[in-house]
Each structure stands twice: as structure tokens, then as C-alpha cells.
Amino acid sequence: MPRKGQQDPFTCPVCGARVTDPERTWTLVSPIPDRQGRVTITIMGAFRCPNGHTWKAVIKKLKSGGKEEEEEQGEREQGDVITLDLSDIESVDDSAPPPE
Numbered sequence: 239m240p241r242k243g244q245q246d247p248f249t250c251p252v253c254g255a256r257v258t259d260p261e262r263t264w265t266l267v268s269p270i271p272d273r274q275g276r277v278t279i280t281i282m283g284a285f286r287c288p289n290g291h292t293w294k295a296v297i298k299k300l301k302s303g304g305k306e307e308e309e310e311q312g313e314r315e316q317g318d319v320i321t322l323d324l325s326d327i328e329s330v331d332d333s334a335p336p337p338e
């Protein structure tokens with residue numbers, strides 16, 4: 239079992255190999271501002287280790303409208319919520335019929 243706590247996005251979650259660079263990066267912008275009216279911008283990366291495992295991880299989070307400071311204070315829940323919001327929007331854009 240991997241230890242809880244520090245999660246390094248550059249370490250393979252399967253075999254623990256370290257990589258130096260993501261294969262690809264992109265940004266996710268939260269569609270919903272927080273209580274202070276700031277929007278969270280999440281920089282995501284797609285990684286591949288020498289053993290062929292691939293994974294995605296959050297590299298950095300920024301808040302627009304504020305200082306460009308990392309605000310990583312263990313707010314992992316917030317990141318999860320943002321990711322789910324975006325996939326919801328994607329399925330709406332896809333004009334998928336409702337399951338009913």
C-alpha cells in the first residue's frame with residue numbers, strides 16, 4: 239500500500255518510477271468561482287513511466303484574480319470536485335441523451 243500524504247505527480251503510481259517531464263500538459267478552469275469570486279486553474283499533466291504505465295496528475299493549482307501563489311494546503315477534495323464538474327460539462331456538450 240502506498241503511503242498517504244505527499245503525492246508526487248512525477249512518480250508512477252504503479253511501479254514508483256520517477257519521470258522528469260509530463261508527456262502532455264493542459265489546464266482545467268473551474269467554471270464556478272469560489273466564495274471570493276476567484277476561479278481555480280488546475281494544470282494537469284499526462285505522464286508515462288519507462289515501464290509503459292500512464293497516469294494523469296495535478297501539477298499545479300492557481301487562482302485567478304489573486305496572487306500567483308500556490309495554495310496547496312491539502313485541499314484535495316476541492317480538486318476532485320473541479321474534475322467532476324468538468325466531465326459533467328463535457329457530457330452536456332456531447333449532447334448525449336439522458337439515460338431515461
Ligand SMILES: [Zn+2]
Nearest residue numbers: 250253287291
Ligand atoms: Zn510505472
